[in-house]
Amino acid sequence: MQQAPSKAAPEDEDVRALNDLAREWVEIGWRHTSQEPFDFRGRLARFYDWSSEDTQFFDDFDTKRRVNTDVAQYAAIWDERIPSMQCLTNVTVDEPRTLVSGDLAVMSVQFVTSYTTADGVADQALTLSSLVWRRSPDGWRIIREHGSGLAAHAPSR
Structure with a gap:
């Protein structure tokens, strides 16, 4: 007897889609090179909820440690x-x-x-971001973000 292929639960599909979005958000959205200069709206607009009033964003890479309530x-x-x-x-x-x-x-x-800073100092940091995503008619969007550096230097791989 042949079994029909099992269909993934909707939650599993959501997790896969969100994990793919996260990798793109991290590795492509937050990139700055001479060939691909950084512009937040141009790179990251589609990941964030720009219209909600219940958003909050923080990252300790911001030297002023500001908590922002809109994107x-x-x-x-x-x-x-x-x-x-020079690059990120x-x-x-x-x-x-x-x-x-x-x-x-x-x-x-x-x-x-x-x-690499403007002065040419190169460094690495291990970072942990905690995100809250909300499903919208346009797809999943980040409504909360908290990024923290875990170590001054990334561990050797």
């Missing part, structure tokens, strides 16, 4: 800071850890950030 404020930080660097790239570490419940998802994603 435009958050974008302004990075549009000022990142383009002044990220590589995810393992799979994001994602939980989905209805139209909300929470995720932890770790990545290694490699960067």
Whole structure:
């Protein structure tokens, strides 16, 4: 007797889609090179919810440690800071850890950030971002973000 192929549960499909989005968000969205200069709205607009009033964003890579309640404020930080660097790239570490419940998802994603400052100082940092995504008619969008550096230097791979 032949069994019909099992269909993935909708939650599993959501987790896969969100994990793919997270890798793209980390590795492509947050990239700045001479060939691909950084512009927040141009790179990351489709990942964030720009219209909700219940958003919050924080990253300790921001030297002023600001908590932002809308994406435009958050974008302004990075549009000022990142383009002044020579380069910034990220590589995810393992799979994001994602939980989905209805139209909300929470995720932890770790990545290694490699960067070179305007002065030519190169460094790396291991980063953990905790994200809350909300499903919208346009797809999953980030409504909460908290990024923290875990170590001054990334571990050797």
